[in-house]
Amino acid sequence: MSVHDTQNPETREDALAAAVDAVRDGGLIVLPTDTVYGIGADAFTPDAVQALLEAKGRGRDTPPPVLIGDHAVLLALAVDVPDYVEDLTEELWPGPLTLILNAQPSLTWDLGETRGTVALRMPEDEVALELLRRTGPLAVSSANRHGKPAALSVLDAATQLGDAVSIYLDGGTARIGESSTILDTTVTPAEIVRQGALSKERIIEVVGDIFTAPEPEPEEPADDAEDAEGTAAEIGEAEATDEGSAATTAEATPQEADAQENAASATSVLDLPSEPEQPGPEADAPAAETPLTGVGDGENAPAQAGTEDDSKNTPG
Numbered sequence: 001m002s003v004h005d006t007q008n009p010e011t012r013e014d015a016l017a018a019a020v021d022a023v024r025d026g027g028l029i030v031l032p033t034d035t036v037y038g039i040g041a042d043a044f045t046p047d048a049v050q051a052l053l054e055a056k057g058r059g060r061d062t063p064p065p066v067l068i069g070d071h072a073v074l075l076a077l078a079v080d081v082p083d084y085v086e087d088l089t090e091e092l093w094p095g096p097l098t099l100i101l102n103a104q105p106s107l108t109w110d111l112g113e114t115r116g117t118v119a120l121r122m123p124e125d126e127v128a129l130e131l132l133r134r135t136g137p138l139a140v141s142s143a144n145r146h147g148k149p150a151a152l153s154v155l156d157a158a159t160q161l162g163d164a165v166s167i168y169l170d171g172g173t174a175r176i177g178e179s180s181t182i183l184d185t186t187v188t189p190a191e192i193v194r195q196g197a198l199s200k201e202r203i204i205e206v207v208g209d210i211f212t213a214p215e216p217e218p219e220e221p222a223d224d225a226e227d228a229e230g231t232a233a234e235i236g237e238a239e240a241t242d243e244g245s246a247a248t249t250a251e252a253t254p255q256e257a258d259a260q261e262n263a264a265s266a267t268s269v270l271d272l273p274s275e276p277e278q279p280g281p282e283a284d285a286p287a288a289e290t291p292l293t294g295v296g297d298g299e300n301a302p303a304q305a306g307t308e309d310d311s312k313n314t315p316g
Helices: 009-024 046-056 072-077 083-092 126-135 154-164 200-207 224-271 286-312
Strands: 002-005 029-031 038-042 097-103 117-121 138-142 167-170 181-184 191-194
Touching: 002 009, 009 029, 009 038, 009 126, 009 167, 029 126, 029 154, 038 046, 046 138, 046 154, 072 097, 072 117, 083 097, 083 200, 126 138, 154 167, 181 200
Parallel strands: 002 167, 029 167, 097 181
Antiparallel strands: 029 038, 038 138, 097 117, 181 191
16 A cells, blocks of 8 residues: 655656556555545456455445546447436536446446446546546545545545555545535436535536426327218218118018008908809809909909009109
8 A cells, every 4th residue: 555645746647657557457546536535446347346345345236436537438438328418517527426327238347236327427636537537437436434434535545445455646635525416317307316516406507407307298189180080980870870770661661561462462362262163054143243343342452552562662
């Protein structure tokens, strides 16, 4: 373990070089940031990230955030970035705002149980930014044991972490002295999962109220054409029903006419014998006229039924 002063311009370069070497060797470093001191490791070295978690007394269920030294790195590490994130980073980075984003799936790192996300921040500290530009993204968490107060000085960090860290960079007392605000942008509406140095009001001031669910769009009224088609269909069904009733009536009428005709025919048959009897030699002439009377009566009844039948079958 060694401590290097970064406040003195004459020793700063050596301090940064020592920290870069330690990161590349897979070791742990403590660095100053604008909020609190952080313990860092190469984000792309799984063993180093695991050593960081062990030094803090944390498990893989609490993966560390990642610090970056340039705005452009965000787009290389995250995907499906909401539009408002660009405005936030333009206005509030570097600064005390950590953004939870969807991680680029092609990245070959292991930060723990991230569930496909990554927490990114660009700190507002000259030493930290210079170091990040040389090392690339660093997995960084507050430089304290889990459950203990965050370190506001290099002495606080060294007291808690001891020999678990190779290089301590001394940048004086942390300027803000409070952890960053963590904003989850992977959900809609966005959610602050840790309130820190940056207020919710400041975020709203920059990008508007991203914390309220958007109002549901009103349902559009049914298309007039569809209504017209529906009405026409209803009318058609009604007409079809009427036609069906009329057809039923029309079909019933000839049956009634046939019944009447049959009734009339039956009357005629009763009046006439099935076969005319040949008059015998002993028959009187007037007696032969008796069947003719029945014939005349029978013809009147069928004629009337036929007239009714014709009228009922007239197309209407």
